[in-house]
Amino acid sequence: MLTPLPHIMVEPLVRSALLEDLGLGGDLTTNAIVPADTEATMSLVARQEGVIAGLDVAALAFKLMDPRIAFEPVHHDGSHVASGATIAIVRGPARALLTAERVALNFLCHLSGVASATAAVVAAVRGHKAQIVCIRKTTPGLRALEKYAVRAGGGSNHRFGLDDAVLIKDNHIAIAGDIRTAIALAKAGTGHMVKIEVEVDTLDQLEIALATGVDAVLLDNMSVEQLSRAVAMVDGRVITEASGRVTAATAPAIAATGVDLISIGWLTHSAPILDIGLDSE
Template sequence: MTTPASLLHPEAFLSPLAIDQAVHRALDEDLGRAGDITSMATIPETTQAHAVLIARQAGVIAGLPLAVATFQKLSPDLNIRTHVRDGANVAEGSHVLTISGPARAVLAGERTALNFVGRLSGIATLTSDYVRRAAGTNLRICCTRKTTPGLRALEKYAVRCGGGFNHRFGLDDAILIKDNHVAVAGGVRPVLERARAQAGHLVKIEIEVDTLKQLREVLDTGLADVVLLDNMDIATLTEAVKLAKGRVVLEASGGVTLASIAKIAATGVDYVSSGALTHSAPNFDVAIDIDA
């Protein structure tokens, strides 16, 4: 029997609870109070159907556990067979999933399943492109908190499916001091001293800087674990790496594009974070073809 857990990327975690909650919300949004009234009005209850989920473009698949959970929630009588799992590279025209059983359930779940796979595969495919362009370096490509409200766990999982890495999931799992924190707290040293005094021994402290002068201030304190180099050009990033000499982890962010990622990787920074991985990923083209 195909289960959502069996389709997860082997190196990425997505909670079964997160899957169930997302599918429940999506189906509730689509089926509303009266269900799929079109199918109920036009398709006899006993009608059976065979459906194939097809990739209409090449890329990286993600979201299959949610598609399977969608159909399973609509009918226990559906027979679902998968041909790949999340994180797989597929060619245009590949059959990804087949579903057989009650036609009404297949039709009711079609759009919800496609929405999940299209959105998450789009993120995974874009991330994979970034990772490929940085190949041969030690750079890790990370997402940010610029995610669709309510879908952060899913979208960050999709980044992992594409070979990327996750930045913090929320405000509660790491200290990231931004320029506004520095301004309100009265400067680099005061804000770092307060952060270090409050942080537990397992909590990392990162601070954002936008000039080499600020980077020197941070390095002089010895209080930061990670420095975010915000909107620096290639020459400045290169100089920042020389200045840090491995004393802190360096993360470049701001204005990162597919066109610039290779040059950023060549500077020697450790991480790049890009909100575009989630907020600007194009939808992956998938479709469900149904035979009654």
């Protein structure tokens, strides 16, 4: 089961988004047109097929505007829904429903888009052992939500931040002087619980990394042929991660090489939204 994010992590993000939208004058349109005592029932409806993520976030947007709003989910995060499916029903003061609408939909559409994109790639590599993982290429401030959406789509998470693990990349190696030195410095500068991964661009670099000793290798922008040879060289000794311009179309061939992980940045920074609307009943 997908574990929802704690309220304390989500509430500040939703509150900030509502305050940004309300500005200093509040909802001028709704307040001028809709009587204060009007009640309404509305449905969140998928305009296209996809995977849902962010229902708790959407619910919070409505409830922060008015705690009297009832939010009744029809589906749950991680559900695959058809176009036209009702995702949730909201009932309560009409003013609050309309004022919170855009913020609720902004979160729900974006996170469902991330989940849907992830699910498509996960489906593409089904039958292989490779896990689809997201990285740190996230929208500033929304990392926890976007990584949650990846999990809703059946993917897994890479590092959440710089303090999760050591990932030695090309610039670290360039400044250190070489891979051996960079790995040695990382081992000396971190505790025994910290895992170390190193990015390699060539099989020669991979050979050095394996000889020096790391926990994982990031096989960056390698061809399918190179990836197959790299997996054979590793022979299960460390975790193998493939990265670099991966799509749902190219992922199956990459997964077939036997890599453990396929990391994809665009899942969080460029996934198209899933079109969801709020319809009055």
